[in-house]
């Protein structure tokens with residue numbers, strides 16, 4: 074059976090084959106293109122529901138399937154997390170205001186492969202402290218990615234992110250993590266965005282997973298609202314997140330969800 078190819082490590086992490094990278098590349102590219110294209114719509118006065126409608130239409134236009142619609146009862150093609158919302162914000166009727174910052178998280182399925190990525194956007198002009206938060210969060214993700222190569226460990230990834238974020242006097246959210254993915258949305262391991270160098274499972278060529286640090290301007294604690302999805306900072310401080318889906322190669326990693334247009338975030 075197709076699903077049984079490859080092997081699984083003692084930590085339960087699937088090792089994919091060379092040919093599988095092409096599937097992830099195709100899925101990741103479409104998710105990234107959608108994040109590229111939605112950027113032009115992000116403006117004060119637009120609702121997060123409008124943005125989700127656009128994303129849903131784009132998923133269809135690309136011949137992809139939304140991984141989030143119907144996932145554990147979730148009804149939308151994206152999560153849109155504004156200001157102090159940490160993740161899993163539900164698109165709706167609320168209009169963006171000038172200076173709002175938001176994360177848009179899209180996961181698509183293409184030929185059975187999952188591409189999961191998110192970026193930050195700003196409506197109008199965000200305050201300097203919010204722009205700094207966004208920059209530090211993006212750089213934290215990229216430092217985590219820079220730690221990915223065979224022989225390093227998942228602890229090395231978390232350590233790279235945490236030390237950079239905390240050196241900038243911001244905090245790493247502990248309550249949510251990255252995850253393995255491939256022909257499934259969420260698989261082992263839990264990819265923590267904090268940790269100690271040299272600890273946890275050893276990275277091997279052929280592992281596919283996300284890194285998706287959430288960083289708060291204030292304290293790291295979160296709580297989930299009564300809708301059972303929306304996670305917010307307990308202290309109401311601003312939060313940011315970026316996410317890439319990556320695959321471990323012989324010498325480092327491939328970022329499946331890199332922006333084809335070279336866009337990373339809208340400053």
Ligand code: MF3
Pocket residue numbers: 141144145147151152161178179180189190285302316
């Ligand atoms: N895309 C999210 C992640 O990074 C998961 C969203 S699940 C949803 O893992 F149901 F909230 F959409």
Ligand code: CO
Pocket residue numbers: 189251252283285316
């Ligand atoms: Co993810």
Ligand code: CO
Pocket residue numbers: 178179180189190191316
């Ligand atoms: Co995601």
